[in-house]
Amino acid sequence: MASPAVDDYLKTIYHHTEWQSEHITPSQLALELGLAPSSVTEMVQKLAAQGLVTHRPYGPVSLTPAGERRAAEVVRRHRLIETWLVQEYGYAWDEVHDEAEVLEHTVSDRLLDGIDARLGRPAFDPHGDAIPDAAGSVHREPFVLLADAAPGHRGRVLRVSDRNPAVLRGLDDAGVRPGTEVTVQDAAALVVDGATLDLPEGAAQAVWLSA
Template identity: 65%
Template sequence: MSTSPAADDYLKTIFHHTEWQDRPITPSVLAAKLRVAPSSVTEMVKKLAAAGLTIHEPYRAVRLTESGLARAVTMTRRHRLIETWLVREFGYTWDEVHDEAEVLEHAVSDRMLDKIDDRLGHPDVDPHGDAIPRPDGTIRRPAFVLLGDADTGHEGRVLRVNDADPLLLRAITACGIDVGTSVTVLPDGLGVDGSPVELPEGAAEAVWLTA
């Protein structure tokens, strides 16, 4: 399936929106996430629908077709493997890899991607805890709960941290929190290694824990 980088970005964004919650994405939310004008979204979604990649009716949410989902998953696999590669092999931090991966995901060949996957030992998640789809498109994702929805006293591991805001990622790192960190939900933050940690603003809506 041949698509443009811009089209791929739309498909990935639509897919990512429903990975960790069930609400479908609206054109206005899609425009905000991609930082483009609503008119640009309308034009592109029409093109994607004409190509059989999305389903969209005016004033309703945008959904992926089976073909659109397959392409979105393929590009998501590329992006997350490359992010993992950059962190493990080149010393990037988790707040630095997104933009690099956005470029490289369109440049590497399938053969090179397979070599990267082999080199990394076929990882299940990227540096932010997002699941890396397998070559057949399957995704392994354990039960989860958003930090903001977790009850006080909930104990679990940090499963995933949203990578949309590099500054927030750095602030979370400064708190000693990473994917895999064991935590306890406190009334005003988290308990990490037995000590209370005050979280930066926005963390409650950006951190997912094991359920």
């Protein structure tokens, strides 16, 4: 079942549990993919038959080891391409997601390895998401979502969700990117180098800090 549709399902399931522990439900999967629940149920059954996911009726969906490996391959492609577009072609970090969605299904393994080498084997993409290595392994340090961080918490921005381009642009304008050292004032403001920065609406659910 080598197809972009299968890869998109596996990538979505993989991504759902990267920054929180709850497994995705079929209804959440349908919402994420913009598909009818009946279509998602049918595909999940096919993926289960292929040994790529485990699922029980009305329960959550999780990846099997085989599904995890395949999902990591797709995620690796996507994030290397995003990094390549930013570093080599001057794309902004809010512009690369849709381009990578197309290219991840067409770039050959040889070209992908060349891109990886050209970029110096990066461990993270422009948004701070970990790029799986060729074996599918990733490293993430302990983290906390900004919305859950206590006032006064000091940490480094680890990751910014690429779900909302407007939030990415607002954070970029404020000078908040992965690697920025911050102190939490509250969920709507961070202190950076002694200056208080007001964050765009939605940032509290889009920024992860080192714990």
